[in-house]
Amino acid sequence: MARFALAAALSALALVLVPAASATSSATPAAFPATITVFNGKVTVAKRPTRIVSLSATATETLFAIGAARQVIAVDERSDYPAAAPRTTLSGFTPNVEAIAAYRPDLVVISYDPKGLSEALGRLGIPVVHQDAAATLRGAYQQIRQLGKVTGHTVEATRLVTSMKQRIAAIVARNRAKATGVTVYHELDPTLFSLTSNTFVGRVYAMFGLRNIADAAKGGTEYPQLSPEYVVAANPGLIVLADTVCCEQSVRTVAARPGWSRIAAVRTGSVVRLDDSIASRWGPRLVNLVRAVGTALQRLGRQ
Template sequence: MKRVLTAALAATAMLLSGCGGGSGAEEPAVAGSAYPVTVGSATLTERPDRIVSLAPTATEMLFAIGAGPQVVAVDDQSTYPAEAPRTKLSGFKPNAEAIAAQNPDLVVISDDLDKIIEQLGALKIPVLFAPAAKVLDDSYRQLDQLGTLTGHRAESAALAERMRTQIDKIVKAVPPRATALSYYYEIDQTLYSATSKTFIGSIFALFGLTNVADPADPDGSKNGYPQLSQEALVAANPDLIFLADSKCCGQSPATVKARKGWSSIAAVEQNRIVALDDDIASRWGPRIVDLVQSVADAVAKVPA
């Protein structure tokens, strides 16, 4: 199933990014947009005018900081913004020859699958490795890295600051609770979820929520993406359910309510099932603000 594969790839991305809370890439070597610039292993002697993005999050970031006109091709999963030049290129099964055919002067990837960095390096194509963010600061750092490489450092800094300000405002607008609410975050209907140690978990932690998936991966051996059993989930009795599989897999409050054995869950009984936009929930760029707002709205509706 594609959603299970996505969950597995998300876990793989965490491994590829290395240990710790950072993004796995080096800090920009220089300030401003003067060239040459170096970020990670990518060194550019001049402003890139043919960028290929093989990561939906990077695609959204590039367009948000004003580098959209420099992007000549994006992968088949980069569906936002609408004007992004979507192609058949794949970030899951990258093809060095197909990428090189775009004559890129910069390629942005989130996973080094099939040793694509090495393959593109052999073709003298600069690559920025921007792995999946683990915390909000990783997203801000990647905005800065992309801004540095593309000549849009000021725009990326301004966007990051707006995001910080908006998120802080949203979180502070939700009154603190005497007793923490619990939640279940669904990646797909086979009950794959994300623990508090993931980026998604860090967003929900902003509101002091308790993640019912945490006991399913206590030692992190599942990289924060365990598959829950229905019995354990029903027993956990979450106050809120968030569906990140509404677009991909047709899940909705109605389908959840129809699941056998789920009627006793508090979130189901009280109609506290939130269908998220799958893309916003899995692309940790500028639209993180929208995700934070969705969580805030759901929490605010629960009586204290």
């Protein structure tokens, strides 16, 4: 399970729920055909899709948030949010072309393209939108707008992006001063894999001005595995656990690790427990991640 958490974070990376937009479509006849440029090149959707299959947990959240829920007929087994999503046994990591095609989709959205999945579906006349993991907030916003365009919900997608930007900016503005001089450790799994400021989630911490202890780790990777001694010596003022679901990590389990009770974040209770999915997706619940960090900084400032 720890390895899966790492794989999910590496492939994805990740938020208070942003209310879904109205189910009323903003589409007009002139909105289609719609063409966007994504990871698998230029994709054209001839008409407003009514049978969407999402094999991307992030895309599933976005589709529901922009009001395209009624158009989604199936999602993969990892799309566990929102609860209303029509989950199936379809896999986004080991997809079965025949099983996907059996749903008669007029649009498939993926975040991973194993064994030429997009090409195979394309040969069947099914348009595929491949949105790889966003590297920046700007990239995440662009993907939301793209899904809005190809589903006929341009207005709703634009409204969602505007709301996210405003909420995130407000949270950062209120709490940035409290982050001055504070170091952060983000935990992907109990084997102490972490992430640097050059990752999507790492950039969220950088927005606040937090100093990431993983940035100084050796190894030449953006997802270094830290040693217990390294974390204890770095003495982070804030710990964010992104392995609470997969690996049942908590303030208690962290405090029980040899030497960790001396870490500043543990002593002050500045340990944030995140749902793993919030920390590994780049869709509407990004706001939740930012708010969790802001709330932790508020508590830190009162100590």
